[in-house]
Amino acid sequence: MAADIEPPLKTIEDRAVARRGDARGPARKVVKPLRSVVIFGAVGALVAAVALPAYASSKPADTAATLQQLAAEDAQSLVVASVATAAPLEHGSFTATTPEEIAKKKAEEEAAARAAAAAKTASVATGVDLSKYALVSPGSGEVRYPLPQGSYTVSRTLGGAHNGADMCAPAMTPIYAAAAGVVRVSSENYYGYGVGIVIDSVVGGQRLETTYGHMTYGTRQVEVGATVAAGQLIGFVGSTGRSTANHLHFEVKVSGTLQEPIGWLAANAG
Numbered sequence: 444m445a446a447d448i449e450p451p452l453k454t455i456e457d458r459a460v461a462r463r464g465d466a467r468g469p470a471r472k473v474v475k476p477l478r479s480v481v482i483f484g485a486v487g488a489l490v491a492a493v494a495l496p497a498y499a500s501s502k503p504a505d506t507a508a509t510l511q512q513l514a515a516e517d518a519q520s521l522v523v524a525s526v527a528t529a530a531p532l533e534h535g536s537f538t539a540t541t542p543e544e545i546a547k548k549k550a551e552e553e554a555a556a557r558a559a560a561a562a563k564t565a566s567v568a569t570g571v572d573l574s575k576y577a578l579v580s581p582g583s584g585e586v587r588y589p590l591p592q593g594s595y596t597v598s599r600t601l602g603g604a605h606n607g608a609d610m611c612a613p614a615m616t617p618i619y620a621a622a623a624g625v626v627r628v629s630s631e632n633y634y635g636y637g638v639g640i641v642i643d644s645v646v647g648g649q650r651l652e653t654t655y656g657h658m659t660y661g662t663r664q665v666e667v668g669a670t671v672a673a674g675q676l677i678g679f680v681g682s683t684g685r686s687t688a689n690h691l692h693f694e695v696k697v698s699g700t701l702q703e704p705i706g707w708l709a710a711n712a713g
Contacts, residue, residue, distance in 0.1 A: 577710040578647030586711035587674040589621050589693050601703045607694035608704035614689045616680040620671045621653045622646050629667050637684025656692035657683050
């Protein structure tokens with residue numbers, strides 16, 4: 444007990460020091476709460492300074508959408524390339540959708556014009572009106588020349604007892620179907636024609652029969668019943684049957700009526 448009791452202050456200095464200590468005690472108790480308030484205030488201001496800009500940057504989605512809507516309302520219309528090229532391109536007297544088709548159409552028109560001019564020239568040269576022979580547009584491809592152009596000369600044509608045109612060409616010159624159709628005759632010994640082929644076709648809505656005679660033995664490329672295309676290889680030039688030189692005997696009948704073959708080719712094949 445005695446150890447727990449402080450000894451009495453014995454000097455004036457001791458009593459003065461004791462009084463100063465008692466005076467600072469309440470002051471310190473007041474300063475500590477104020478310091479805590481200031482710290483909490485500073486921390487709050489810092490949090491606000493950091494959080495408010497982030498909140499502001501995440502908030503304006505509605506505002507941005509509104510600006511986009513306003514821009515869309517005021518925007519001018521734009522024609523996309525795929526839409527702009529969808530419409531057909533007009534070029535001269537024909538319509539096409541691509542430059543390639545335009546070029547193709549133009550080439551076809553030019554070929555038809557050349558064929559028409561050639562037919563007109565042939566009409567003047569032969570004195571034959573080729574218009575009566577026309578079944579299709581010349582240069583259309585529905586009718587082809589049976590021999591390559593420039594490979595033959597015509598020695599004689601329809602007249603008297605001769606029913607076709609003799610197209611003189613070297614042996615083994617290729618022979619092509621003049622029109623698409625079905626092979627009715629394919630023989631190594633077709634009467635006076637020797638090696639001969641007959642093809643039945645329909646051209647321009649009319650029945651067509653073309654005959655190819657005097658071909659070389661063993662060169663027929665089609666048999667009876669075969670379907671052939673215009674321009675398809677069917678045989679090779681020869682001198683079989685009643686023939687004295689290599690040539691193709693070419694006959695044309697339209698609805699059973701003989702036609703002059705060279706004029707008919709000029710009017711239809713161009």
